[in-house]
Amino acid sequence: MSTFDPDALECLAAIVEEGGFERAAQRLSITQSAVSQRLRALEAQVGTVLIVRSRPLKATAAGQLLLKHTKMLRLLRADLARDLQELAPSSLRGAREEERISIAINADSIATWALPALTELAQQGLPMEIITDDQDFTQEWLREGHVLGCVTTLKQALRGCKVVPLGAMDYVAVATPAFARERLAGSTPGGAALLTAHNFRDLSFVAFNRKDDMQREFVGQAFGLARVTLRQLFVPSSEGQVRAVLAGWGVSVVPRLLVQGLLDQGLLVNVAPACSLPIQLYWHCWNLSSEVLDALTAALKQSSAQSLVS
Template sequence: MNEFDPAALDCLAALADEQGFERAAQRLAITQSAVSQRLRGLEAQVGQPLVVRSRPLRLTEAGKVLLRFARQLQALRVDVARELGERVAPQSRLAIAVNADSLATWVLPALDGLVQQGLREGYGLELVVDDQNFTHDRLRQGAVLGCVSTVAEALQGCRVQALGVMRYMAVASPDFLAAHLPDGLHVGNFADTPFLVFNRRDDSQLQWVSRAFGVRSPRLRERFVPSSEAYVNATVMGWGVGVAPEIQVRPFVEAGRLTVLKPEIGVDVALYWHQWQLQGRFALLDQIGQALAEGAQKALG
């Protein structure tokens, strides 16, 4: 197979990120016609379509394979430019996927040094947010170069590193407990008690109830709050019982604004860092992984 045109691979990556030809062209500072022409050339080279021209645009399985290669090539370019002391191309950015609770607690402090370095050197770091059980899919599909995930097994061509365990606790506001659970939360009333849920993929509340009361497949009254920060705020405001990271609710517990329910019961979520490997090493990606490992160790213990 002939060498792939780097400019065409950049177009494919831009199309995947922007999910449309117009925005991809704007990002690359070229015309839509040029984006289409480069994509057609790449599709002709591999002999199959790489994108589904829908709204939003989607990549085919072959497109996802080439997207992984495009991401890795972009990362190598960034490394080479940094080693040569050159300023990185302005559109260069490395995408990693993280879960919302980690982003709301320990990820930003962990990456701050690298982000400040990127401002000086010209590269960007893009954080893609997804549920910790699904960030791994983003890596497999080529959307990101690394991810924080609950999956322990590495994909072929990737390496994995344990980060630590995030413990989730059930909490509620004192006012909510006084008004709705004067006798406490127990097996006889949990089904009638509103529980806050991050999204429809979030099962931490079900896990906690199962462990607390020995109930298999419990049914809960769910109230959805799809933001880590807003989730905790809603719990403080008395919207229901929340199951949230201990490190996130600790200040509210210490201030008396939240009460831990059944402190002996928790849901432990092991987190791992995954990253793609190519020939040699991605120096910057390795630095991101190291920064996350150090940050997780400091925050999660």
């Protein structure tokens, strides 16, 4: 098998990760013409097209294989840097931009337990890139070779990967006390301001984005409904969803970890206290012998054990 030029491989990765030739050139500190030349040389060596010139740019199947190979090379270099750090403590901190270790994590985990898990590694100088997506879709980033690992709701391991259970994140339905009094009071015996099977259609639910089915899943499970249609507003940020609820936009189903302090302060109320939705999370990563992957796995396991429901 031919030996591929590491600079050409990183050029391919930069084009895909940055979404274009101009930004790839800026990242690599070379001209756009040099980026094109490196890509053409790599495509000539492989014997096929590696990039689809679409909007946005996409890697072909062969390009994805080379991207995965490039990520593995980065991982090897990161492992070497960790080993060298014992002899030269500044070695990790000198990592180049293209040495980033990419992982995909759902936004709710980023907003609650995942960043504390990775803090020590970041402080050690591990050059991480966290990609966020819906928890049901983060595995696609791993499948396509864009990341080394992901936090996802999917249990089945991909070929060549291992999976580690992390625990369950508990979701609750919240609103402001004023919203609950005005929109929900009187809908139950005794006039309690609660979400019910009879009033949820009259409310706005604040969801993360159009891929987010958390709101529908919660309502369906709470009231035994097979199909649920909701009036939804979209705020693509876990913290933003909570701020929208605090501003009186409507109800939202969010992680208990994210809103427990606001519930304790009385700034939010649980409008379905008899219901909660536990979502099981898993860490998937390449099944390789790697100190970096082992460190990431151990850090996520430790933090999740302290924060998530077992």
